[in-house]
Amino acid sequence: MRIALCGGTGDLGRGLALRLTRDTDHEVIVGSRDPEKAREHATEYEDELDSRDIDGDINGFDNAMATDRADIAILCVPAYHLADTVEGIEGNLDDTVLVSPAVGMHREEGTMSYNPPSAGSVTALAAAAAPDGIPVVGAFHNLAAGRLADLDATLDWDVLVVGDDGDANATVEGLADGIDGVRALAAGPLAAAPEVEGLTPLLINVAANNDDLADLGVRFR
Secondary structure, eight states: OEEEEETTTSHHHHHHHHHHHHHOOOEEEEEESSHHHHHHHHHHHHHHHHTTTOOOOEEEEEHHHHHTTOSEEEEOSOHHHHHHHHHHHGGGOSSOEEEEOOOOEEEETTEEEEOOOTTSSHHHHHHHHSOTTOOEEEOOTTOOHHHHHOTTSOOOEEEEEEESOHHHHHHHHHHHHTSTTEEEEEOOSGGGHHHHHTHHHHHHHHHHTOGGGTTOOOOOO
């Protein structure tokens, strides 16, 4: 599959680009509002893989071009840029599954709290912004981006997947399962997104208050 990482120059985009290129046969495209920035980061990711004797071909384009002919487009952008990002790529979406990993949060007195938009969740916000007929799936919300991008780190994480289109959910679950140390779990329809997104500030707070739990993830047993 062709995987577009819109806003893929940030921490989550870096981790997904490196892991997907190393662990799967999917074509990974890094997107950005600035195509030159996308190309620079794509080259940086390739160099990181090459330094580990891992073959990988990663290209960088502006978000719209990156999304062209993509099977999956992952919106690796903050919640407040999500609607604008979808608007910028909507003309290039064709049988593409949109994936929203963003979480609305705010920090007050050193504590991170869940701050969903009026739509109820950022995943619901993405669904409202998406063109008719384009399925939206919520996934990858609870990943610690720093550990994800560290290829020396072993993962033991579950990725919770929510959405209303069974085929699209299965496609994203298969993508997540392809990353070594990651297991995809179905977590219900899109209406369940607030519960999944709300785990992220909890994990950040636990990690911040326990020295031995940095880069925390979730695993269900």
